Amino acid sequence: MHQVQNQLQSLVQHLCNLLNRMDKCIIYLMRLNLQNYKLKQISYFIKQPLGRICQKAAFFLQGKHRPTFRNCDQVTFDNIIIVNAENxxxxxxxxxxxxxxxxxxxxxxxxxxxxxxxxxQKPEQLIYYCISKMLPKNKKRRDLxxxxxxxxxxQHDHKEFPNVEFNQNIKQNYYDNNQKNIFKKFLPQTKPLVDEKLYNPFLQNIENLVIKYQSAQDTPKEFEGLKKxxxxxxxxxFNQRDKVVKLSAHNIKVFKAWKKYHAKLRRYKIHKIRPPLNRDPNNSRKSILITSEKYIKEHNLGKYIEPEEAPEEDDTIVKSFPKPTKIIY
Structure with missing residues (x-):
């Protein structure tokens, strides 16, 4: 290992003397270290969505996690082993x-x-199908x-990696190794601002408790000392309680503007003539519209009916005119 590092250092110095550009030398050094390096990665999943599994597999298969990723390179990327696919x-x-x-x-x-x-029946084929749809549609996909x-x-067939044993702490290890939670280990551990005891009324502050509602008549022995x-x-x-509506200043403005707008629309409203309702409580829903002579006799409405006026002269003149005839051209 030390020989490889010495060779790389000498190569970097030689390149720096030739090019005098440190940026290119660093990129070249990274390619020397990682270009022909292959990695086998095991990933085990416990009740995770299908799309999340396939997205990670397609990402690592193409080598996009590497700093030396180039889309035009040959297919010399990592191998992936997916375990526990039935979950x-x-x-x-x-x-x-x-x-x-x-x-x-x-x-x-x-x-x-x-x-x-x-x-x-075949969860392996479903994962294989979804990963293939996420890879580029060209000749590289078959090799990937x-x-x-x-x-x-x-359990798997590769002897290089030991078989994964089911453990309840697998989910916790995944949480600890996640990039979002790695930095939490280095932060100072602080105590919670509020104690959990304050949320439990039966441990503290029993004297300040008050009974607001009681379903049964007899109170249990545990709550006999509490105030009522x-x-x-x-x-x-709820539907029988007194309704108390408190409107804010904004809502009051909205209602006023709506009333003005509603008043403007009255000119377009079509009013239908309806007969007035009776004042008698028994016949309040019935109309006073007279339909026949029997109705007049039953309710004694003859006093309130005015006699018809005599026909005017205009009516007789109109009747004397002949009816219009059609004119055919």
């Missing part, structure tokens, strides 16, 4: 609604299967997909 999750109703189409190669051999079928190994359980200030409004349902 993937799909949110919502995607397992029932989403489907995969494939063709058997024969006439009329198109087939359709839902994600539920693959989740229960050969570097994925997916296993349904926790029962509010009887709790027994009244």
């Amino acid at each position: 993937i999750v799909l949110t919502g109703k995607k397992a029932l609604k989403k489907t995969i189409f494939y063709h058997s190669g024969y006439v009329g051999g198109i087939k359709e299967r839902s994600y539920k079928h693959y989740l229960t 997909l050969q570097k994925i190994r997916i296993f349904r359980g926790l 200030d029962i509010d009887h409004n709790f027994e009244i349902p």
Whole structure:
């Protein structure tokens, strides 16, 4: 290892003397260290969404996590082993609604299967299918997909890595190694601002407690010493309580503006003539509109009916005119 470092240092000094540009030398040094370096990574998932798993796998397969990533380079990237694939999750109703189409190669051999079928029977194929859709659609995709190994359980065939044993602390280790939570280890641990005891009324401040509502008549022995200030409004349902509406200054302005706008629209309103209602409480919903002579006799309305006026002369003149006839040209 020391020999490799010495060779690299001598190479950097030689390049600096030739180019006198330190930036290019640093980039070249990083490529020497990482260009032909391959990594095998194990990733285990416990009840995580399918898209999040495939997005990470496609990201590492293309080598985008490396500082020397170039899209035009040859496919010399990392290998990925996915373990515990049977515990993937799909949110919502995607397992029932989403489907995969494939063709058997024969006439009329198109087939359709839902994600539920693959989740229960073939979860490896579903992960492989989703990763392939996230990779670039060119000749590199075939080589990249050969570097994925997916296993349904926790055991795998690669002897270089030990088999992962199920442990309840796997989720906690994932949380600790996450980039967002790494820096929390170095921060000073501070005590909470509020003690949990204050939230428990049965440990402290019992003397300040007051009973506002009591469903049963007899109070239990634990609460006999407490004060009682029962509010009887709790027994009244919400729809029968006195409504107290407090409007803010903004809402009052809005209501005033709405009244002005509503008054302008009255000119466009179509008023339908309706007969007035009776003042009698028994017949308050019935109209006074006279429909027949029987109605007049039943209610004794003959006094209030005025006789018809005599016909005017204009009516007789209008009747004397002949009816208009059609004129055909």
